[in-house]
Amino acid sequence: MASTVAPAVQSAPRLGSRNGAVPVSFVGSSADRASRSGIWVGIFAISMSFAAFSSALFVRQGTPDWTHIVMPSVLYLNTLLLLASGVTLEISRRSLTAATLIESDHARRARIWLLATFALGIAFCAGQYIAWQQLRAAGFYLATNPNSSFFYVLTFIHVLHVLVGVAAIVYLLGRLMASHSTFRRSLFENTAVYWHFIGVLWIYLFLLCLVKL
Amino acid sequence: MHETSVEPVHVHAPPQGFWRKHVFSLDHKVIGKQYYALALVAVFTGMFLSWLMRIHMVWPDAKIHGLELLSKNGAPGGVMTPEYYLSLLTMHGTLMVFFVLTNAPFAAFGNYFLPIQIGAEDMAFPRFNMMSFWTTFLAWFVLMLAFVIPDGPPIAGWTEYTPLSAVGRDAGPGMQWGASLWGISIAIFCIASLLGALNFIATTLDLRAKGMTLMRMPLCTWAWFITSCIALLAFAVLLPACILLILDRHAGTSFFIPGGLVASDRLQPHSGGSPLLWQHLFWFFGHPEVYIAILPSMGIVSHILINSMRKPLLSAKVVIYSMMSIGFLSYMVWGHHMFVSGMNPLSSLTFSFPTLTITIPATILTLIWLGSLYGARIQLTSASLFAIGFISMFVSGGISGFFLAQPSLDIYLHGTYFVVGHFHMVMGVASLFGVFAGTYFWFPKMTGRYMNETIGKLHFWITFIGTYLIFMPMHYLGLIGNVRRYQSFVDDYMSPYLWLHKDMTVAALITGAAQFLFLYNVIYSRFKGAPAPENPWNCTSLEWSIPSPPPWNNFGDRHPIVYHDPYQYGVKGSQGDFVMQDSPEQIIASGD
Numbered sequence: 115m116a117s118t119v120a121p122a123v124q125s126a127p128r129l130g131s132r133n134g135a136v137p138v139s140f141v142g143s144s145a146d147r148a149s150r151s152g153i154w155v156g157i158f159a160i161s162m163s164f165a166a167f168s169s170a171l172f173v174r175q176g177t178p179d180w181t182h183i184v185m186p187s188v189l190y191l192n193t194l195l196l197l198a199s200g201v202t203l204e205i206s207r208r209s210l211t212a213a214t215l216i217e218s219d220h221a222r223r224a225r226i227w228l229l230a231t232f233a234l235g236i237a238f239c240a241g242q243y244i245a246w247q248q249l250r251a252a253g254f255y256l257a258t259n260p261n262s263s264f265f266y267v268l269t270f271i272h273v274l275h276v277l278v279g280v281a282a283i284v285y286l287l288g289r290l291m292a293s294h295s296t297f298r299r300s301l302f303e304n305t306a307v308y309w310h311f312i313g314v315l316w317i318y319l320f321l322l323c324l325v326k327l
Numbered sequence: 328m329h330e331t332s333v334e335p336v337h338v339h340a341p342p343q344g345f346w347r348k349h350v351f352s353l354d355h356k357v358i359g360k361q362y363y364a365l366a367l368v369a370v371f372t373g374m375f376l377s378w379l380m381r382i383h384m385v386w387p388d389a390k391i392h393g394l395e396l397l398s399k400n401g402a403p404g405g406v407m408t409p410e411y412y413l414s415l416l417t418m419h420g421t422l423m424v425f426f427v428l429t430n431a432p433f434a435a436f437g438n439y440f441l442p443i444q445i446g447a448e449d450m451a452f453p454r455f456n457m458m459s460f461w462t463t464f465l466a467w468f469v470l471m472l473a474f475v476i477p478d479g480p481p482i483a484g485w486t487e488y489t490p491l492s493a494v495g496r497d498a499g500p501g502m503q504w505g506a507s508l509w510g511i512s513i514a515i516f517c518i519a520s521l522l523g524a525l526n527f528i529a530t531t532l533d534l535r536a537k538g539m540t541l542m543r544m545p546l547c548t549w550a551w552f553i554t555s556c557i558a559l560l561a562f563a564v565l566l567p568a569c570i571l572l573i574l575d576r577h578a579g580t581s582f583f584i585p586g587g588l589v590a591s592d593r594l595q596p597h598s599g600g601s602p603l604l605w606q607h608l609f610w611f612f613g614h615p616e617v618y619i620a621i622l623p624s625m626g627i628v629s630h631i632l633i634n635s636m637r638k639p640l641l642s643a644k645v646v647i648y649s650m651m652s653i654g655f656l657s658y659m660v661w662g663h664h665m666f667v668s669g670m671n672p673l674s675s676l677t678f679s680f681p682t683l684t685i686t687i688p689a690t691i692l693t694l695i696w697l698g699s700l701y702g703a704r705i706q707l708t709s710a711s712l713f714a715i716g717f718i719s720m721f722v723s724g725g726i727s728g729f730f731l732a733q734p735s736l737d738i739y740l741h742g743t744y745f746v747v748g749h750f751h752m753v754m755g756v757a758s759l760f761g762v763f764a765g766t767y768f769w770f771p772k773m774t775g776r777y778m779n780e781t782i783g784k785l786h787f788w789i790t791f792i793g794t795y796l797i798f799m800p801m802h803y804l805g806l807i808g809n810v811r812r813y814q815s816f817v818d819d820y821m822s823p824y825l826w827l828h829k830d831m832t833v834a835a836l837i838t839g840a841a842q843f844l845f846l847y848n849v850i851y852s853r854f855k856g857a858p859a860p861e862n863p864w865n866c867t868s869l870e871w872s873i874p875s876p877p878p879w880n881n882f883g884d885r886h887p888i889v890y891h892d893p894y895q896y897g898v899k900g901s902q903g904d905f906v907m908q909d910s911p912e913q914i915i916a917s918g919d
Contacts, residue, residue, distance in 0.1 A: 166567040
């Protein structure tokens with residue numbers, strides 16, 4: 115999404131550009147509305163993919179060779195980290211709503227909380243990596259049993275989606291830090307929607323792996 | 328808050344340089360043409376494979392010169408092995424379903440005309456659009472690699488049924504690396520199609536010109552929009568299925584491979600997987616895929632028929648609602664592909680009912696087309712001939728669907744040529760007729776030149792009669808009990824009917840050769856065709872209000888405003904018997 119809206123911004127005139135003081139957003143263009151639709155349609159497609167994985171998991175749970183494995187304890191910590199990242203992103207988003215110019219206190223606060231979100235996102239991915247290590251140490255590999263297969267597949271693909279979100283946050287941080295760049299707030303809004311979705315998706319996946327129906 | 332509403336000047340800057348203009352273009356029109364070109368390459372490859380298969384089927388000992396160059400193991404000395412026949416079958420199906428029937432009517436024409444028809448400058452996300460084409464291209468490239476690897480293409484068919492598609496080398500030639508390439512290619516294709524569908528949906532929802540309400544969108548725009556909604560769901564399910572298949576093949580997991588499976592006298596080191604799970608996931612994609620192929624053609628054909636009849640359809644709204652309900656129902660019927668899979672008979676019955684229900688909107692559509700054609704003074708151009716041909720194919724192929732939808736009949740017919748005839752007519756040929764119609768119709772807009780009508784009509788008649796000669800007998804052969812997927816029928820119970828198979832092969836060779844007329848027509852007309860004006864067919868939709876071929880930003884600096892329904896024909900307008908969608912004039916009903 116990031117690369118999509120960038121050229122439109124480049125061709126748009128920079129208003130009020132004085133000593134790097136740049137307005138925070140252009141509001142309400144049809145491109146903004148399209149990217150908002152785009153993110154929701156994307157979320158819908160991702161949900162559908164995970165629904166397919168889930169139905170495969172339910173079918174597989176019904177077969178006799180299913181053994182339920184105990185989830186690594188670090189996952190609880192990871193869940194907290196991801197939930198916290200949702201909160202920090204929300205604080206950042208609200209600070210930015212109040213900001214009018216890139217060089218304002220509100221914008222500075224938005225930057226700090228966004229940085230915190232980035233750190234938490236990376237920490238979550240690292241935590242998932244530790245969870246995989248713990249499982250391996252316990253002798254559960256990808257092909258060990260159907261439950262471990264699904265666990266690795268679901269968590270790995272979820273981490274890929276988290277990394278996409280992290281990349282979007284890095285891009286946003288870059289735009290917010292660079293004093294001479296324009297900034298499109300709809301991009302921030304969409305990243306926030308996506309990030310919260312990733313959080314909700316994780317809670318769903320965690321429950322799915324934790325509970326045997 | 329500092330509210331500044333500044334419309335971006337353009338979605339993207341004018342393209343500079345060869346690479347940006349023709350290769351990595353952000354322009355939806357160039358991307359549409361790239362999709363079309365890829366589909367052309369794929370369709371001729373697929374057709375060539377069908378020639379080889381048909382020749383081998385009736386003359387299994389025939390030496391085809393040069394075939395040994397394609398595969399040393401598959402065709403030693405130019406004579407095809409039975410396994411290589413299955414390899415070609417797989418590649419024919421995969422190329423045609425994914426790279427032709429999905430790409431040509433939906434991605435190619437949709438990309439080119441959907442933004443223009445709604446009055447937009449480009450797709451919502453031009454960079455995603457470029458990515459989705461090049462990702463599709465990569466998928467095609469990976470699939471074609473299967474021809475050159477020593478292992479050869481997979482032999483599992485385009486449905487790649489598990490468990491044999493998942494166990495690797497032991498399942499036969501092509502199943503070690505060929506099947507992996509298949510899985511990777513289709514996974515990539517899924518990502519590309521998801522990006523494309525997302526783009527189509529966001530564009531249709533948010534980039535419509537002023538006055539272009541949803542109900543004022545042309546029928547083909549509606550068809551592309553509904554198709555993109557179907558594609559979004561369908562490919563989102565096929566992608567996980569492909570990922571699990573690849574893991575089963577290379578990571579030792581057992582999603583689809585049951586325990587105790589013996590292939591090539593070797594006990595497979597897997598346990599507990601469910602082969603039926605693949606079928607469920609695959610057909611949850613696979614049946615909607617049929618409508619991904621046919622719905623755009625329905626839209627294109629409606630659009631063209633209305634223009635050639637110079638009067639609206641009996642009800643455009645009912646056409647839209649029928650297409651919607653087909654799209655909705657397409658998700659409830661995947662099990663009808665699995666009547667003989669050992670599924671619970673009660674499930675079969677549950678899937679049979681919605682399948683038969685689909686025939687209701689399909690019949691409504693057909694009746695609307697036929698009812699509108701009745702008494703119409705239709706202009707018989709190549710485009711409208713192919714549009715009428717589409718209805719013919721849709722009806723002929725669709726009627727056999729009634730039989731297949733019933734589990735008790737399907738148990739007999741499922742493994743026979745009846746099914747082959749059915750889906751080739753209703754999905755393959757019908758959809759391609761829509762593509763042909765669209766090509767003849769929109770060629771003047773895309774290139775600024777007419778296609779040759781004489782060659783076009785010749786192309787139509789040979790193709791129309793030829794496809795009936797190829798696919799109609801398949802229904803009868805199926806009723807006799809002619810098994811599908813067999814490499815030849817020489818010395819067995821089918822020998823009394825071998826003459827029919829031979830005739831079909833000859834018909835396939837002739838019909839296929841006629842497609843070179845089309846190819847010649849496209850290439851010749853592109854450079855030497857008669858110059859076409861802005862609106863050669865006196866059509867009402869927005870794509871005909873801009874120059875042919877359209878400039879990079881479609882409407883220039885103009886922002887079109889839409890005043891009318893898309894099909895104001897048979898009225899007194901300032902330019903003739905029609906009023907353009909963006910013409911502010913009042914409409915006075917004529918006659919009545």
